[in-house]
Amino acid sequence: MIKLMDSEPEINGESEEGGSLTDCKGLVELRNVKFRYPTRPSVRVLRDLSMTILPGSYIAIVGASGSGKSTVVQLIERFYDPSSGQILLDGQDISELNVQDYRKQLALVSQEPTLYAGTIRFNVLLGAVKPVEEVSQEEIDRACKDANIYDFIMSLPKQFETEVGGKGSQLSGGQKQRIAIARALLRNPKVLLLDEATSALDSNSEKVVQDALDNAAKGRTTIAIAHRLSSIQNADCIYYIRDGRVAEAGTHDQLLRMRGGYYELVQLQALHKHKQ
Numbered sequence: 635m636i637k638l639m640d641s642e643p644e645i646n647g648e649s650e651e652g653g654s655l656t657d658c659k660g661l662v663e664l665r666n667v668k669f670r671y672p673t674r675p676s677v678r679v680l681r682d683l684s685m686t687i688l689p690g691s692y693i694a695i696v697g698a699s700g701s702g703k704s705t706v707v708q709l710i711e712r713f714y715d716p717s718s719g720q721i722l723l724d725g726q727d728i729s730e731l732n733v734q735d736y737r738k739q740l741a742l743v744s745q746e747p748t749l750y751a752g753t754i755r756f757n758v759l760l761g762a763v764k765p766v767e768e769v770s771q772e773e774i775d776r777a778c779k780d781a782n783i784y785d786f787i788m789s790l791p792k793q794f795e796t797e798v799g800g801k802g803s804q805l806s807g808g809q810k811q812r813i814a815i816a817r818a819l820l821r822n823p824k825v826l827l828l829d830e831a832t833s834a835l836d837s838n839s840e841k842v843v844q845d846a847l848d849n850a851a852k853g854r855t856t857i858a859i860a861h862r863l864s865s866i867q868n869a870d871c872i873y874y875i876r877d878g879r880v881a882e883a884g885t886h887d888q889l890l891r892m893r894g895g896y897y898e899l900v901q902l903q904a905l906h907k908h909k910q
């Protein structure tokens with residue numbers, strides 16, 4: 635089977651060890667997490683990061699490039715373990731849970747969605763947590779509808795059997811992202827991780843992708859890394875990260891009133907918009 639992730643440096647994803655999860659609620663906590671990449675021990679990426687993310691809530695992580703946002707997502711996925719501190723799901727330390735079982739609760743739509751040469755069906759099915767023979771067409775259709783990509787697929791002569799080309803080269807950026815969202819939704823995850831693409835989409839396909847993400851977030855804990863601040867104004871909580879710590883946390887309005895780092899980011903983006 636093709637791995638969705640190219641690199642699993644630290645943790646053995648096939649390990650049979652660890653406790654199992656039943657009836658996951660989707661409460662995610664980070665407690666005083668410190669982290670350095672093993673390959674670059676001189677850089678303290680996360681210095682003391684804490685967050686409590688309630689089941690079903692939508693939270694956003696913002697901060698400058700290189701501030702550690704994608705690193706947080708990698709730690710939640712357990713591609714690495716924190717140097718110190720804890721990450722918990724429903725109150726259980728994730729390092730004590732069975733990795734395969736744990737990862738079944740999660741889905742990631744990454745910063746650069748990875749598609750593989752093969753059909754659309756093949757690319758969506760990569761998300762399946764059960765054997766692909768057991769996934770019904772209905773489930774595939776539902777994931778694609780929720781990801782706003784179903785009508786596009788149906789408009790193609792070969793529909794789900796359409797070849798996407800190497801790395802999805804025959805699709806647009808927005809179409810690739812929506813296939814990646816469908817793949818994530820096929821998992822029906824308790825916790826959805828969204829690492830928003832930095833590469834700009836045109837505003838029309840941006841809206842279609844945004845609608846797909848809003849749909850995808852319904853009924854599950856969603857942790858979104860946002861570069862376009864306009865997309866997170868309704869988040870239950872926004873965490874502004876600086877120097878490896880949560881520097882500010884609150885709703886969009888609360889953070890604006892603080893007139894701190896988040897406020898400055900918003901001003902900067904508004905300025906860029908005007909210049910365009």
Ligand SMILES: Nc1ncnc2c1ncn2[C@@H]1O[C@H](COP(=O)(O)OP(=O)(O)OP(=O)(O)O)[C@@H](O)[C@H]1O
Nearest residue numbers: 671673674679697698699700701702703704705706
């Ligand atoms: N695999 C890695 N090995 C070593 N250092 C890394 C690795 N990945 C990221 N880093 C470093 O960790 C820091 C945080 O990177 P991270 O990718 O988490 O930032 P980010 O906030 O997601 O940035 P962006 O907004 O540009 O996506 C950076 O200094 C980066 O160079």
Ligand SMILES: [Mg+2]
Nearest residue numbers: 703704705745
């Ligand atoms: Mg990143």
